[in-house]
Amino acid sequence: MNPPSLEVEGLAFAYPDGHQALFGVDLRIERGERVALLGPNGAGKTTLVLHLNGVHRAGAGTVRVGGLEVAKPYLQEIRRRVGVVFQDPDDQLFMPTVADDVAFGPANFGVVEPELSLRVKTALDAVGVPDLADRSPMHLSGGQRRRVALATVLACDPEILVLDEPSSNLDPVARRELAEVLLGLGRTMLMVTHDLPYALQLCPRSVVIDEGVVVADGPTRELLADPDLLARHRLEL
Numbered sequence: 001m002n003p004p005s006l007e008v009e010g011l012a013f014a015y016p017d018g019h020q021a022l023f024g025v026d027l028r029i030e031r032g033e034r035v036a037l038l039g040p041n042g043a044g045k046t047t048l049v050l051h052l053n054g055v056h057r058a059g060a061g062t063v064r065v066g067g068l069e070v071a072k073p074y075l076q077e078i079r080r081r082v083g084v085v086f087q088d089p090d091d092q093l094f095m096p097t098v099a100d101d102v103a104f105g106p107a108n109f110g111v112v113e114p115e116l117s118l119r120v121k122t123a124l125d126a127v128g129v130p131d132l133a134d135r136s137p138m139h140l141s142g143g144q145r146r147r148v149a150l151a152t153v154l155a156c157d158p159e160i161l162v163l164d165e166p167s168s169n170l171d172p173v174a175r176r177e178l179a180e181v182l183l184g185l186g187r188t189m190l191m192v193t194h195d196l197p198y199a200l201q202l203c204p205r206s207v208v209i210d211e212g213v214v215v216a217d218g219p220t221r222e223l224l225a226d227p228d229l230l231a232r233h234r235l236e237l
């Protein structure tokens with residue numbers, strides 16, 4: 001049997017100033033699941049995400065991605081397996097052309113031609129912008145840039161996609177188009193968001209974190225229908 005895409009067990013972490021941001025977080029995501037990570041500002045969502053790709057080192061507990069522990073000897077492979085799409089596409093787009101940007105990740109992980117060009121084409125097709133390959137990322141719309149940023153990660157064939165506020169700053173059309181793309185990928189996803197309608201549309205399951213603790217984990221539909229839960233954890237529909 002395949003190991004789960006993500007297993008977080010007893011994860012605790014304090015920042016160097018002593019601020020304890022996570023207290024024994026458990027989170028298991030099976031292959032193919034789409035899960036929203038919800039919680040108010042300062043809940044610990046970003047801190048958790050930065051443990052998945054090994055930016056932060058756990059104070060206690062373990063994180064495994066596709067069965068591989070997030071630990072120093074495996075960090076290169078972990079960074080391939082954990083495809084983080086940042087909120088700001090500027091963090092991911094910096095080459096002269098879209099194709100160069102999409103090729104950058106897999107090339108770094110050792111993919112060579114002709115496989116490299118195939119990865120670029122497949123990733124741009126998957127996000128619905130096959131015609132943008134030769135364009136400069138600087139001259140694209142916000143929605144196009146977000147899709148290309150997603151393609152840069154898909155081209156590395158990650159075990160899990162981690163999307164940081166994917167719907168922020170998108171107009172309604174771009175927002176809907178991105179949702180269609182994400183649903184069509186058929187990939188394991190963890191989506192960090194304050195946009196509860198988007199979580200409902202995309203993620204059958206949600207996990208709510210507050211003050212560094214998982215306070216709810218279940219069907220998004222049910223969690224978002226619980227006014228007490230929403231009020232207690234400052235979640236606004």
Ligand code: ATP
Binds near residue numbers: 016019020043046048
């Ligand atoms: P947001 O929704 O606003 O992005 P978040 O859920 O991602 O919030 P985190 O950024 O993970 O929350 O922060 C969790 C806690 O850790 C907060 O109390 C925050 O102030 C604190 N924190 C974050 N970064 C640092 C840091 N570098 N040093 C000390 N404390 C930090």
